[in-house]
Amino acid sequence: MLFVCSRNRLRSPTAERVFADWPGVQAQSAGLAADADVQVTPELLQEAEVVLVMEARHLQLLRKRFAAHLRHCRVICLQIPDDYAYMDPALIRRLEHTVPPLLRLPAYS
Numbered sequence: 001m002l003f004v005c006s007r008n009r010l011r012s013p014t015a016e017r018v019f020a021d022w023p024g025v026q027a028q029s030a031g032l033a034a035d036a037d038v039q040v041t042p043e044l045l046q047e048a049e050v051v052l053v054m055e056a057r058h059l060q061l062l063r064k065r066f067a068a069h070l071r072h073c074r075v076i077c078l079q080i081p082d083d084y085a086y087m088d089p090a091l092i093r094r095l096e097h098t099v100p101p102l103l104r105l106p107a108y109s
Contacts, residue, residue: 001103002048003029004058008036010086011054015095017087032061045069050103054080076102 003015008031016029028048030040045051045066051073053059059077063070078098084091 001025001027001050001052002040002044003027003052003054004040004062005029005031005054006036006058006082007031007033008038010084010088011080011082011091013037014084014087014091015052015099018092018095019099032058032065040066042066042069045073048073051075052099052102053077055082 001019003012003019005012008029012029012031016027019025019027028044030036030038030044032040040062046069049072051062051070053062053075054077056077056079059075062075078095080091080094080098
């Protein structure tokens with residue numbers, strides 16, 4: 001799965017780290033901004049079965065820039081605003097509560 005936010009500095013890298021150790025999950029993260037630490041590329045999208053964007057504007061940008069590369073994967077908007085720091089416990093709880101049911105992942109203990 002690929003987590004996408006704006007600059008790949010707070011929300012999406014937190015999500016990548018949270019889900020990196022889940023059984024059967026391969027998590028990556030990237031950003032849509034020109035100054036993102038890791039930018040979204042066609043290659044990253046082609047590797048992903050599921051793309052999880054943080055906000056509706058990310059979904060719009062992704063569809064505008066990469067429509068041809070999204071045909072094979074599910075794209076889900078998590079509706080998580082840019083209100084969190086990297087590895088913020090509240091963000092981690094929100095991710096752990098929101099993502100598994102969307103992907104039918106078992107709870108991680």
